[in-house]
Amino acid sequence: MGVAAEIGLPLSSSATDNGNRQVAIVGGGPVGMALALALKLHGVTAEIFEAREHAAVCRDARVLALSDGARQILDWLGVWSGLSATPIETIHISQRGGFGRSRLRANELGVTALGWVLPASDLIRALDAAVSAAGITYRENTRVGAGDTAGFSLTAFAEGMVEAGAGTLHDYGQHAVLCNVSTAAPHQNVAWERFTSEGPVALLPLDDCYAVVLTCADETVAEVKALDDAGFLSLLQQRFGTRHRFTAAGPRTAYPLGLRYRQNPVGERQVWLGNAAQTLHPVAGQGFNLALRDIWELAQQAGAAEDPGAPEVLADYARGRQADRRGAIGFTDLLIDSFAPDFALLKHARGAGLLALDLLPPLRGFVAKRMIYGARAWP
Secondary structure (H helix, E strand, O other): OOOOOOOOOOOOOOHHHHOOOOEEOOOOOHHHHHHHHHHHHHHOOOEEOOOOHHHHHHOOOOOOEEEEEHHHHHHOOHHHHHHHEEEEEEEEEEEEEOOOOOEEHHHHHHOOOOEEEEEEEEHHHHHHHHHHOOOOOOOOOOOOOOOOOOOOEEEEEOOOOOOOOEEEEEEEEEEEEEEEEEEEEOOOOOOEEOOOOOOOOEEEEEOOOOEEEEEEEEHHHHHHHOOOOOHHHHHHHHHOOOOOOEEEOOOEEEEEEEEEEEEOOOOOOOOOOOOOOOOOOOOOHHHHHHHHHHHHHHHHHHHOOOOOOHHHHHHHHHHHHHHHOOOOHHHHHHHHHHHOOHHHHHHHHHHHHOOOOOOHHHHHHHHHHHHHHHHOOOO
């Protein structure tokens, strides 16, 4: 798919048919490829520059929880129809050791599913095929340095993370342990978000099993990773409770959790998207969904402009994304801070909130729609 380029050499755009409406995308993962396709649909030419080999990009072990809003964007990009994703029809939210629970249901909102679960590698392959079919230039093994994209109207950073000094950082002191598990009973397309004093536990229906996100403290992650299957299943059972009986566990990986975000996702002829703009806690699965909404908005702004990198275009984009970004960042951070303390009074207050959410359909609809479509409830 890619055209190899020498590392360190200045880059120039080969897209000469579109005047100054040319965008360099730094990062050839799912965010970068989705952005290139979205820009193409709005008549803007983009080239992708990826530091890794293309094969390494495809070896992504993550599991993605896509909102129905994200599904609609991927359908617009032309990649959804070829994917096999597991629908989430119900989300069950509870806390261990306290009363109150809430359930969000797709049929209450008139949608087929609240979300969809699939391996990230499946989505990457679909995006990869679409990028190739669209004739978008993808340069692998190409590390972009300062000034290398000077010939482009706009440089979009779609890979990496927010570094110290470039934004706000909050270390949660936690790791997420990821794996797939089998259960004695079928999942029935129900996703679970279970809050505990050690951190949340999420179960996402995936094919005929569950994808698990188990949060643990930094000081215990090595011990958790070293557990054999029986020991891990026992720990997961203790953390989750008895609503499912876990019977088998797959290989486990772990990564640190923190909140990192740029206050301003734009600069002089530069824009940051995805993890390069904000890295969120995986609770409520907002990260990649927020990135797709960023892509949707940026492609619209760029497509309507003579110069996609003009200061006024980027300022309009940043203003348009402010409410959604702040909402997603604040929502995930609030969930972690609110459900972490194990004080009795706070536990009762959380239970009352979950009960209110379950008993009040308008409130349930408000929360669900913003989880699905973002702060502006697109579409």
